[in-house]
Amino acid sequence: MRDREMVPEEGRNTGSDFLRERFRRGDFDRPPLSGPAYDAWRELEEANRFRTAPPLSDGDEPLISVLMPVYNPAETHLREALESLANQTWNGWECCIADDCSSLPHVRPMLEEAARRDHRFRIIFRKANGHICAASNSALAIARGAWCALLDDDDILAPEALAEMARAVQEHPEAEAFFSDEDQIWRDGESGATLHDNPLFKPECDPDLLLGCNCISHFGMYRASTLRQLGGFRIGYEGAQDHDLALRVLEAAGAGRMRHIPRVLYHWRRHTGSTSGNLGVKPYAREASLRARKDHAERSGISVIFETRPQSVYTGLRFLPPAPLPALSLCILLDLQEFGEVPDLAGRVRAALERAAYAKRETILCCRGCTPSGYAREAERHLERLAADFRCRLFHEPCNDMPALANLAAGHAHGGTLLFLQAGDIPLVPDIAERLVGALWRPDVAVAACRGITPEGAVAQAGYAVGYGPESAAGEGGAWACPSCAGLELRSGGYFGWAHMAHSVPGAYLSGMCCRREHFEQLGGFRESEGCPADLDLCLRARREFGLRTVVLPGADLQYRKIPRPAAMSSRMEQGGIPFQNPHLAWTPGGWKLRPPRRLS
Numbered sequence: 001m002r003d004r005e006m007v008p009e010e011g012r013n014t015g016s017d018f019l020r021e022r023f024r025r026g027d028f029d030r031p032p033l034s035g036p037a038y039d040a041w042r043e044l045e046e047a048n049r050f051r052t053a054p055p056l057s058d059g060d061e062p063l064i065s066v067l068m069p070v071y072n073p074a075e076t077h078l079r080e081a082l083e084s085l086a087n088q089t090w091n092g093w094e095c096c097i098a099d100d101c102s103s104l105p106h107v108r109p110m111l112e113e114a115a116r117r118d119h120r121f122r123i124i125f126r127k128a129n130g131h132i133c134a135a136s137n138s139a140l141a142i143a144r145g146a147w148c149a150l151l152d153d154d155d156i157l158a159p160e161a162l163a164e165m166a167r168a169v170q171e172h173p174e175a176e177a178f179f180s181d182e183d184q185i186w187r188d189g190e191s192g193a194t195l196h197d198n199p200l201f202k203p204e205c206d207p208d209l210l211l212g213c214n215c216i217s218h219f220g221m222y223r224a225s226t227l228r229q230l231g232g233f234r235i236g237y238e239g240a241q242d243h244d245l246a247l248r249v250l251e252a253a254g255a256g257r258m259r260h261i262p263r264v265l266y267h268w269r270r271h272t273g274s275t276s277g278n279l280g281v282k283p284y285a286r287e288a289s290l291r292a293r294k295d296h297a298e299r300s301g302i303s304v305i306f307e308t309r310p311q312s313v314y315t316g317l318r319f320l321p322p323a324p325l326p327a328l329s330l331c332i333l334l335d336l337q338e339f340g341e342v343p344d345l346a347g348r349v350r351a352a353l354e355r356a357a358y359a360k361r362e363t364i365l366c367c368r369g370c371t372p373s374g375y376a377r378e379a380e381r382h383l384e385r386l387a388a389d390f391r392c393r394l395f396h397e398p399c400n401d402m403p404a405l406a407n408l409a410a411g412h413a414h415g416g417t418l419l420f421l422q423a424g425d426i427p428l429v430p431d432i433a434e435r436l437v438g439a440l441w442r443p444d445v446a447v448a449a450c451r452g453i454t455p456e457g458a459v460a461q462a463g464y465a466v467g468y469g470p471e472s473a474a475g476e477g478g479a480w481a482c483p484s485c486a487g488l489e490l491r492s493g494g495y496f497g498w499a500h501m502a503h504s505v506p507g508a509y510l511s512g513m514c515c516r517r518e519h520f521e522q523l524g525g526f527r528e529s530e531g532c533p534a535d536l537d538l539c540l541r542a543r544r545e546f547g548l549r550t551v552v553l554p555g556a557d558l559q560y561r562k563i564p565r566p567a568a569m570s571s572r573m574e575q576g577g578i579p580f581q582n583p584h585l586a587w588t589p590g591g592w593k594l595r596p597p598r599r600l601s
Helices: 009-014 017-025 035-052 075-086 107-117 131-141 161-171 207-212 224-229 241-253 283-300 345-355 376-390 402-412 432-440 517-522 534-546
Strands: 064-070 093-099 121-125 147-150 177-187 194-200 220-223 258-269 304-307 316-319 328-335 361-368 392-396 417-422 445-453 459-461 464-467 480-483 503-505 513-516 549-559 585-588 591-594
Touching: 035 194, 035 591, 064 075, 064 131, 064 161, 075 093, 075 107, 093 107, 093 131, 107 121, 121 131, 131 224, 131 241, 147 161, 147 224, 161 177, 161 258, 177 241, 207 241, 207 283, 207 316, 207 503, 207 549, 220 224, 220 241, 224 241, 241 258, 241 283, 283 304, 316 432, 316 549, 328 345, 328 402, 328 432, 345 376, 361 376, 361 402, 376 392, 392 402, 402 417, 402 517, 417 432, 417 517, 432 445, 432 513, 432 549, 445 534, 464 534, 464 585, 480 585, 513 517, 517 534, 534 549
Parallel strands: 064 093, 064 147, 093 121, 177 258, 328 361, 328 417, 361 392, 445 549
Antiparallel strands: 147 220, 177 194, 177 220, 304 316, 417 513, 445 459, 445 513, 464 480, 503 549, 585 591
């Protein structure tokens, strides 16, 4: 049995002192995001959830139809699922149950008893077994609500799950779908207690992450009219029906109308036979998921190759460039001072030029600073040779830092696409430019960026994450702009598979950043920003001013010569939220860690 500290009564009444002390001790800081850290976080969240939740506003209260396909659940599991509905703090719901010819003797009596006790349980007993998609469609057929939420027959809803969904409907009337965070539950064999672990703290709706895995999953709720317009659940996609549905809703509504609720509202049961505990249990689900994603890519006009991994829910994406190929300006940024520090710098620049092959490429070699005494002639000889061999245009610019040098390089560019590389960083795949251009040239993307790799072969960065530096404890101190996934081994996908999958991030690092010149000029290029690195600032402005995403592409890998370090951020940069980062997560040098529930801060 896991060691679990009990919250004393006075801690429950005040709801904070005891648990805040656990934050200070560091109980919340130990990765992974499970065990005592998550237990304490849940206790603090639950101690305050009801008195801090704003009341629902007057007006039309939405009826929520909870769709529950049922087939031979264990008696205890089904009872707990039904009880989790009966115990909801929101009364405006009905549960539409479609039993798919269950053979276990307890199922029908238990469902009939639930309907006798509470008229909101509405049940249809199918005459033939049709699997989960057919059963879900039967439940949808009897639904009367304006919204349909999805609940499996062995899982549990948090008591406030439907209240939170109803509140979200009132706050975002334009939305077509809502989804929440979730965790897993399991029965401890020794004590019989239900324990919670493996929380999934999700970002806002990310089209690329959804193309790589089902990042919507539980708890999902969809506008009923949209569900019916799309034809409900597609037969033949059993095991991946929720993923397929989310992708089709994304096409119909757009990511902006699929709203994320950063609350753990769904508890996914882990047991023998469930995909939450074993990827190999339902291999047909993995195959159906891949078909659903390929269908979505074809319908959406996305040219992409899916790079699957055995026994993994995470899929790599290799985006293909459009035709005709956009013209690319490769901007190599070089600090002449480093010629004296790195004897092989010219060789590394040559390697980068050779490996960043692209059919319609111009190359700009932009230099800043002064060559150290004794290296001037050697540096000039190397630069002239590089310019001649690769038809580079060579510029010497007086400026103070790399972002300013990048602005000057962009001013010399003729191509519609800009790719910035710092001298000394080397592409690890020959088609890196094509991968970046393929991901970039989509209407909702401002920046496509490389994953950084250390010389030792670990992850150097997978975009920016906001967290806390070495001087700060989680939940305290100032904000830091950090290299996400730094230090992970390449075989590790990390939390949510972010180190392996293409996904949207708050911002990208300058070296390996690819953007359209049009967007770069509209944003005014890189600018000096107090309390925020210039490259992160550019990406945040693209999101806030134009609604455009920044995407990091594992597979488009760049070996870094210098490893990024955390940089202090102004707290004002967090105002309005950090895009594509769950507010409950913070990146630290030790990995993702939990922040205190924000309503208590």
